[in-house]
Structures are given as structure tokens and as C-alpha cells.
Amino acid sequence: MRSVRCAKRRVHNCSARLPEVTRSRHAKYGNTVFHLEPNIKEAPGGLRDYNVACWMALLSAIDQECRWPATESFLPDSTRQLKPALQFLSSVRTFLHYRQGRDDNMLAWESQDEAAVRHIGLSDSSALDAAGWMRLYFRQARALHYECLRLLESVPAARSSLYRTYQNWRSRLSNADFSVVDSLIYLQQPSAVRDPELMFRIFSFAAHHGLRPALSTETRIQQVLPMLAENPPSGPESWRYLQSVLVEPHAADALRAMHSLGLLTILVPELKLIDCLVVRDFYHRFTVDEHSFLAIECLHRALHAKSEWDQRYGRLLEELERPELLYFGPSGA
Incomplete structure (x- = not known):
């Protein structure tokens, strides 16, 4: 023993x-x-x-x-x-x-x-x-x-007691559709992910709060992707789903998760053209799709910038009536 x-x-x-x-x-x-x-x-x-x-x-x-x-x-x-x-x-x-x-x-x-x-x-x-x-x-x-x-994911990172207190506070973000544990989003009703409205709400919720879908949630999403690919949302619906993610402060991470699952290219098939695309020049350190996500990340960061130079860009961004169009621009779609 x-x-x-x-x-x-x-x-x-x-x-x-x-x-x-x-x-x-x-x-x-x-x-x-x-x-x-x-x-x-x-x-x-x-x-x-x-x-x-x-x-x-x-x-x-x-x-x-x-x-x-x-x-x-x-x-x-x-x-x-x-x-x-x-x-x-x-x-x-x-x-x-x-x-x-x-x-x-x-x-x-x-x-x-x-x-x-x-x-x-x-x-x-x-x-x-x-x-x-x-x-x-x-x-x-x-x-x-x-x-x-x-x-x-099954082993949360070791953190201070203050961090754990913060995580406990975050768990209060749970609602009728989602529960939040250790910054991971779980489905209250796993079968409900068949509803496209709820599926895309997962990512707008993640983009708003800086969370990510849990393993079990992603598995459920992957199971219904073939059905969604056969009957994809219409153009206006796709844009509505995408817009709800783009305007949120953690949009880049949510979009990366959607892209890894294959969900983003169902919404916007044109993005397949830049998936893992390599361009060799002095302006690219990463693939084109990753640079697009980084550009979206930097734009959102400008809204909360501390340096005076970056704050000027943040003020310009606040003047835009439809900033989601600018956020979507780096994708080239």
C-alpha cells in the first residue's frame, strides 16, 4: 500500500x-x-x-x-x-x-x-x-x-489564491446556456448545440469574457459540424454571427478557436484561401491567417492602450460607426 x-x-x-x-x-x-x-x-x-x-x-x-x-x-x-x-x-x-x-x-x-x-x-x-x-x-x-x-486542459495551471478567487468570481458568469469553470465554457444542455444560434453564442460569449470552450464543448461542436456544412447559414446570417464575435474585446482568440474547429470557413468559405497560407517577405513572421488574427487583436488592444501614441488610434477606432468592418478587413475575405 x-x-x-x-x-x-x-x-x-x-x-x-x-x-x-x-x-x-x-x-x-x-x-x-x-x-x-x-x-x-x-x-x-x-x-x-x-x-x-x-x-x-x-x-x-x-x-x-x-x-x-x-x-x-x-x-x-x-x-x-x-x-x-x-x-x-x-x-x-x-x-x-x-x-x-x-x-x-x-x-x-x-x-x-x-x-x-x-x-x-x-x-x-x-x-x-x-x-x-x-x-x-x-x-x-x-x-x-x-x-x-x-x-x-484537464490539469489547470497552478495559480495563486488571488487567481483562484478571480476564477471563482468568473464562475458567476454561468447562465442558463453555459457554465464557466476555470475559464472554460461548458454546455448546460449538450444536445442544444445543434441549434446554430446557441453554437455561435458560445464564441461571442467567449470573445466577450476572455474564455474558451471546454474540451467536451468542442467535441459536441465537432459532432454537428457536418450537418452545418451541408446547410450553412445564409450570407446575412453568417455576417450576423461573425459580427457578434468581431466586436468583442477577445475576438481574436475566439476566432482562432472557430478556425481550429473548421467553423470559421463554413461561415466564410473564402477564408480557405488564406488557411495556413505562407507568404515569404519581410512583413510576415507567421502565416496569413495568423497575421489576420493578430491584426484584430492589435485593433482591440488600441482601445485600451496606455501609451499616448496608441491611444490616438484607439480614439479614431471609437469614432467608427461600424468597427466590425475594419476588424474583418485583415482577413482579406
């Missing part, structure tokens, strides 16, 4: 420490997958995120079963489905190491060009330029990062 308690204590310590280390690593890279020259091991969406997803699943299985589980039996289906993404990134890393002759995980432009020519990570020989090949990379990396975040 003593050895079991000791083992469980170690599991709990690891389960608490691993998310903190991972969040710190993500912050080092700006919490985004979409760097034009990514580190394919350590950056968000890199191979380390896959490792973390497996480790979190393993720790959870040990905690529940009080023993070491059978090989891979502990992995959830969502993690097993990432095998193609794992194989793609593993192929890219092997290519980089042989190309550089050392342990170098930076996917620089020259390496991207050669990887595209040599069809690294691809099962067919269809011709792709470097930008097209990088689109495939970003989509695989986005899936890995999303799974990592889903599993980390």
Missing part, C-alpha cells in the same frame, strides 16, 4: 509539473503554431507536443489503474488518429538531421524548398511548391497542438 501511495504521489507531481513546463515552452514561441520558420520539435505543434499528449494519457492511465498499462492501450482515440501527423513530422525531422549533419530542428526556408522538391513526408509524388508543402506541415502541426491542449 505504501508503494502504491508513493507511486500515485509521483504521478500527481508529474501531472502537475508537466503542464506548467509545456505552457512555458509554448509561451517561448508566442503560443502559436504558425511561425514561417518553425522549430519542428519544441515549438507549438512540434513533436514535443505529441510526446506531452502521450505522457498525459499515460499518467492518467497509471493514476486510474495503479499499474503500468499495456503498450498504447492507454492512448485515447483522438491521439491515435494523429499517427499520420506523427509520421509526417518524424520524416521531416529525419530529413533535417541528415541534411544538416546534426541535431537541428529549425525548418528554415532553404530546407522547406528542398523538402517540397523531395516530397518529404508525402505518400505520393504530386508536385508541390514550398508554400503548398508548408500548408500541409501547418495543418499536421495544428492537429498535434490541438490534441496537446485538449489533454492539458
Whole structure:
């Protein structure tokens, strides 16, 4: 019994420490997958995120079963489905190491060009330029990062008692449709997500309060997306849903969540043109879609700026009768 308690204590310590280390690593890279020259091991969406997803699943299985589980039996289906993404990134890393002759995980432009020519990570020989090949990379990396975040969600970050008090206050934001726990939005009636009005209200609610949908909420949304794609909202309806998010202070984060789920391109199919799009110039550090979200983020930040220079832009923004049109402008749609 003593050895079991000791083992469980170690599991709990690891389960608490691993998310903190991972969040710190993500912050080092700006919490985004979409760097034009990514580190394919350590950056968000890199191979380390896959490792973390497996480790979190393993720790959870040990905690529940009080023993070491059978090989891979502990992995959830969502993690097993990432095998193609794992194989793609593993192929890219092997290519980089042989190309550089050392342990170098930076996917620089020259390496991207050669990887595209040599069809690294691809099962067919269809011709792709470097930008097209990088689109495939970003989509695989986005899936890995999303799974990592889903599993980390079950372990809230360690915070001060003041922060916990703040979170308890936030839980009072719960209403008839949503409950809020640790800044995550849960559905009071999970089946109600079939109603498009309620589904999009999740994201306007998140954008207003600086929250994000919980894992269970996102799973419910993903289940109804095929039906929504078959019968998408009309143009005026789509704009009404989108407008309700754009005008809120945390619009960029809510839009990122919608984009990761595939919901944003159902509302605005034209946004598929900039999904994971790479433009190589001195003005872009990230993909075009991520730059669009950053522009929206900066516009909202100007409304609460502290520097005199930025406050001037904030005052101009306040004069606009329909600021949502400006917010939507960076997307190019």
C-alpha cells in the first residue's frame, strides 16, 4: 500500500509539473503554431507536443489503474488518429538531421524548398511548391497542438489564491446556456448545440469574457459540424454571427478557436484561401491567417492602450460607426 501511495504521489507531481513546463515552452514561441520558420520539435505543434499528449494519457492511465498499462492501450482515440501527423513530422525531422549533419530542428526556408522538391513526408509524388508543402506541415502541426491542449486542459495551471478567487468570481458568469469553470465554457444542455444560434453564442460569449470552450464543448461542436456544412447559414446570417464575435474585446482568440474547429470557413468559405497560407517577405513572421488574427487583436488592444501614441488610434477606432468592418478587413475575405 505504501508503494502504491508513493507511486500515485509521483504521478500527481508529474501531472502537475508537466503542464506548467509545456505552457512555458509554448509561451517561448508566442503560443502559436504558425511561425514561417518553425522549430519542428519544441515549438507549438512540434513533436514535443505529441510526446506531452502521450505522457498525459499515460499518467492518467497509471493514476486510474495503479499499474503500468499495456503498450498504447492507454492512448485515447483522438491521439491515435494523429499517427499520420506523427509520421509526417518524424520524416521531416529525419530529413533535417541528415541534411544538416546534426541535431537541428529549425525548418528554415532553404530546407522547406528542398523538402517540397523531395516530397518529404508525402505518400505520393504530386508536385508541390514550398508554400503548398508548408500548408500541409501547418495543418499536421495544428492537429498535434490541438490534441496537446485538449489533454492539458484537464490539469489547470497552478495559480495563486488571488487567481483562484478571480476564477471563482468568473464562475458567476454561468447562465442558463453555459457554465464557466476555470475559464472554460461548458454546455448546460449538450444536445442544444445543434441549434446554430446557441453554437455561435458560445464564441461571442467567449470573445466577450476572455474564455474558451471546454474540451467536451468542442467535441459536441465537432459532432454537428457536418450537418452545418451541408446547410450553412445564409450570407446575412453568417455576417450576423461573425459580427457578434468581431466586436468583442477577445475576438481574436475566439476566432482562432472557430478556425481550429473548421467553423470559421463554413461561415466564410473564402477564408480557405488564406488557411495556413505562407507568404515569404519581410512583413510576415507567421502565416496569413495568423497575421489576420493578430491584426484584430492589435485593433482591440488600441482601445485600451496606455501609451499616448496608441491611444490616438484607439480614439479614431471609437469614432467608427461600424468597427466590425475594419476588424474583418485583415482577413482579406
